Amino acid sequence: MSARLAACEACRKAKLACDHKQPDHAFQAEKSREAEVGSILALDLYFKLANAFVSSIGSPDEPPSFNPRRNPYPNPGYLGSSSHAAIFKHITPEGDHGLGSHQAAPEALHSDLFGDNHLVLQGADILKHLLTTYKLSAMKDLVMFWLAKGANLALAEPFVNECAQSVSQLFSYNDDNWHLVYARCLMQNSAQPLQFNDTTDLADFSAQFLDHNARWETLGIFFAAVTRATIDIAFFPSLYTTEQEQYTLRRLCTKLCDFALEISLSLDCLNDLQLIMQYENFIVHSYVDGDQSYHSWRKLGDAISSTFALGYHENIETKPNIPPFLQELRKTAFARIYSADKNIAIFLGRPPRMNKRFCHFQIPSCHNAPHSRAWSSDAQAGYRADTRWSALCASLKEEIWELLQDKHDPQCASRASAIQRQAETQWQRLPPHFRLESSLKECTQGPFERDFVAGVRLHHLHVLFLIRLLLLKSPTEPDAPIIETAGQMLTLVVEIILLRDQLTNSGTGLIWKVAYYGLPAAGILLLAMLKQHMPRMQRTRSLQDLSVFVAEVQIGTIVRAGDPNYALLSKATRTIQRFLDSTHSDTAQPVAEVAGQEGTDEWATLLSLDLWDFEAGFWQSLADHPSLLAIEPSLPPL
Incomplete structure (x- = not known):
C-alpha cells in the first residue's frame, strides 16, 4: 500500500x-x-x-446599514374572492384587513431585512458614471425644453416637472463615495409607504417622494423623461451634438431607469408610484428596444402583474379613503396598461393578458361629463383624453379578438356588425373638435392637438379595419370596405410622416403609427391592387401614398439601420418598392395577367393564416408573389 x-x-x-x-x-x-x-x-x-458618509439628504438619526438579507415575509398583494384571505376575513377582528391587504406591515418597513444590495451597488455605480459624465443641470434643461414643446410622460405626467426640479437639486459630490450614500438613502425612502387619506391632495402626496424624501422611483421617472426627450429632440448641444452621443446618453439613462425600478421592486412594497414607473419603463423600452422586443413584452407583462397585485382591476371607486385625484390616477394607470396590452397583442399576434371578463373596465373621467364613458363638449386634448379614447377602442378590439377565435360561429357576422355600430356610436359621441373629418394639413390646431386628433382618428379606423379583416374569407381577397378603410389609414399615416416636424407626441410616436397602422393598410392595398380589386382613382391615390411612404423610409427620415423597428420597415419597404417598379416597368407583364397565371393560388396559401399578422413574415410572403418575382428590386438592401 x-x-x-x-x-x-x-x-x-x-x-x-x-x-x-x-x-x-x-x-x-x-x-x-x-x-x-x-x-x-x-x-x-x-x-x-x-x-x-451620510449626507444632508434627509439624514437619518442612525446611519443606514446595508444588509443582504431579504424580507422573509413577502408582501402578498391583492388577494381575491377565491383566496384563503376571503375565508379568514370573516373571522378576523373588525378593522383587521387580514392577510389580503397589500399594505406592508409597519414593523417590516423598519427592518433591515429588505432590498437587494447587489442591485443597489450597481445602481449607485451607474448613477455615479452618468452624473460625472453629463451635467445634471443640462439633463434637467433638456427635460424642461421637452415639456415646453407640449410633450410629457403619459401616465407620470403630474409628477415629471416636480421630479426634474427635485432631482436636479438633490446631489452633492463631496466625497468619492457620495453615490453609495445617496443610493442607500434613496432605498430607505423607497421602503416607506405612501400615506394618504380621503382629504390628501396631489401636492401632499407628491411631497412624500420629492426633495429630501426623494426615492429611487423619483430618479426613475426623471431619467425616463430624459430618455424620451433624447428621442424627440435631435440636437441639444450641452449634452449631445451627434447621433452617437445622443444614443449613448439614451442608453445610460435607460439603464439607470431600469435599476431604479428593480431596486424599488426588490423592496416588496408595491405602490402607485412603482406602478407608474413600471408603465413608463415599458414605454421607454418600446422606444429603445423596439415594439417587437422581448424586453418590451416582458416589461408590459410586469406592469400587468403589478396592476393585478395592487387590485386595480377591481372597481377603484368602491375602495374606501382614496382621494379623488388618486382614484383618477389609478383609473388612468389601468386604462393605459389595458390599452397597451391589446395593441401590443394585436401588433405581435399574441394573446392579450388582461381580459375584461376578469376586470372592472374603467377609464379616467372627463370633466363635467354625465357618466364615465361620456365626453363633455369642452373636453380638451391631452394625455387623459388620449387614455380614455385608446381604452374605449381597445375594449372593442378585445371583442374583435375574441370573435377571431370563433370565426366560424354562425353569429360571428352579426356580432361583428354590433361591434361596428358601437365603434360608430363612440365616434359620434366624441366632441366635434376631436373628430378629424378632413385632411390633417387643414387642421389649424397646435402641434399637440394635431397629433392628438390624428391619433384619435387612427384608433377609430383601426377598429373598423380589424372588423373588416375579421370578416374576410381570405387576406388575399380584400373587399371594398376594407380597401376604403385601409386607404384612409395609409393616407393619414403619410400625412403624419410629412408633417412630423409640426406635431408633438400626444400618446404614441411616429414609428408606432407607421408600423401599427401604416403597414397593415399598405399590405391590404397591395393585395387589392395585385388582384385588380381597386377602382382606378383610388388606385392612383394609393400609389402616390405608397411612393411617399417608400421614399421617406429610403432617405432615413423614419427609420435608420440599427433602429429598433428597422428590420420590419425595411422588409416592407423593399416589397412595396418592387410592386411600384412592376407598375412602371415596360418589360413586365401586366399585373392582372400575371395574377391569373397558374400557381398564384399556391402563392396565396403562403400568406400567414393569422389574419392579423402584418409583420416580416407577411411581407416576405407578399414579396414572393409571381408578379413581383419578375422584377429585380431597384433598391439596394437596406
Whole structure:
C-alpha cells in the first residue's frame, strides 16, 4: 500500500486537494480564493463607507446599514374572492384587513431585512458614471425644453416637472463615495409607504417622494423623461451634438431607469408610484428596444402583474379613503396598461393578458361629463383624453379578438356588425373638435392637438379595419370596405410622416403609427391592387401614398439601420418598392395577367393564416408573389 503524500504548502494554506503535479494550479487556486475574499471585503467596505458618509439628504438619526438579507415575509398583494384571505376575513377582528391587504406591515418597513444590495451597488455605480459624465443641470434643461414643446410622460405626467426640479437639486459630490450614500438613502425612502387619506391632495402626496424624501422611483421617472426627450429632440448641444452621443446618453439613462425600478421592486412594497414607473419603463423600452422586443413584452407583462397585485382591476371607486385625484390616477394607470396590452397583442399576434371578463373596465373621467364613458363638449386634448379614447377602442378590439377565435360561429357576422355600430356610436359621441373629418394639413390646431386628433382618428379606423379583416374569407381577397378603410389609414399615416416636424407626441410616436397602422393598410392595398380589386382613382391615390411612404423610409427620415423597428420597415419597404417598379416597368407583364397565371393560388396559401399578422413574415410572403418575382428590386438592401 503506497504512502499518502503530504499536500504542498500552497494547497495546504488554501485548504485545497493537492494533485502533486501542478504547483502552479495550487498557486492560482490560492489567488482565486484571495480574490473572492477580497471581493467580499470590498463589498463590506462599500457598506461601511456608505454608513460613514451620510449626507444632508434627509439624514437619518442612525446611519443606514446595508444588509443582504431579504424580507422573509413577502408582501402578498391583492388577494381575491377565491383566496384563503376571503375565508379568514370573516373571522378576523373588525378593522383587521387580514392577510389580503397589500399594505406592508409597519414593523417590516423598519427592518433591515429588505432590498437587494447587489442591485443597489450597481445602481449607485451607474448613477455615479452618468452624473460625472453629463451635467445634471443640462439633463434637467433638456427635460424642461421637452415639456415646453407640449410633450410629457403619459401616465407620470403630474409628477415629471416636480421630479426634474427635485432631482436636479438633490446631489452633492463631496466625497468619492457620495453615490453609495445617496443610493442607500434613496432605498430607505423607497421602503416607506405612501400615506394618504380621503382629504390628501396631489401636492401632499407628491411631497412624500420629492426633495429630501426623494426615492429611487423619483430618479426613475426623471431619467425616463430624459430618455424620451433624447428621442424627440435631435440636437441639444450641452449634452449631445451627434447621433452617437445622443444614443449613448439614451442608453445610460435607460439603464439607470431600469435599476431604479428593480431596486424599488426588490423592496416588496408595491405602490402607485412603482406602478407608474413600471408603465413608463415599458414605454421607454418600446422606444429603445423596439415594439417587437422581448424586453418590451416582458416589461408590459410586469406592469400587468403589478396592476393585478395592487387590485386595480377591481372597481377603484368602491375602495374606501382614496382621494379623488388618486382614484383618477389609478383609473388612468389601468386604462393605459389595458390599452397597451391589446395593441401590443394585436401588433405581435399574441394573446392579450388582461381580459375584461376578469376586470372592472374603467377609464379616467372627463370633466363635467354625465357618466364615465361620456365626453363633455369642452373636453380638451391631452394625455387623459388620449387614455380614455385608446381604452374605449381597445375594449372593442378585445371583442374583435375574441370573435377571431370563433370565426366560424354562425353569429360571428352579426356580432361583428354590433361591434361596428358601437365603434360608430363612440365616434359620434366624441366632441366635434376631436373628430378629424378632413385632411390633417387643414387642421389649424397646435402641434399637440394635431397629433392628438390624428391619433384619435387612427384608433377609430383601426377598429373598423380589424372588423373588416375579421370578416374576410381570405387576406388575399380584400373587399371594398376594407380597401376604403385601409386607404384612409395609409393616407393619414403619410400625412403624419410629412408633417412630423409640426406635431408633438400626444400618446404614441411616429414609428408606432407607421408600423401599427401604416403597414397593415399598405399590405391590404397591395393585395387589392395585385388582384385588380381597386377602382382606378383610388388606385392612383394609393400609389402616390405608397411612393411617399417608400421614399421617406429610403432617405432615413423614419427609420435608420440599427433602429429598433428597422428590420420590419425595411422588409416592407423593399416589397412595396418592387410592386411600384412592376407598375412602371415596360418589360413586365401586366399585373392582372400575371395574377391569373397558374400557381398564384399556391402563392396565396403562403400568406400567414393569422389574419392579423402584418409583420416580416407577411411581407416576405407578399414579396414572393409571381408578379413581383419578375422584377429585380431597384433598391439596394437596406
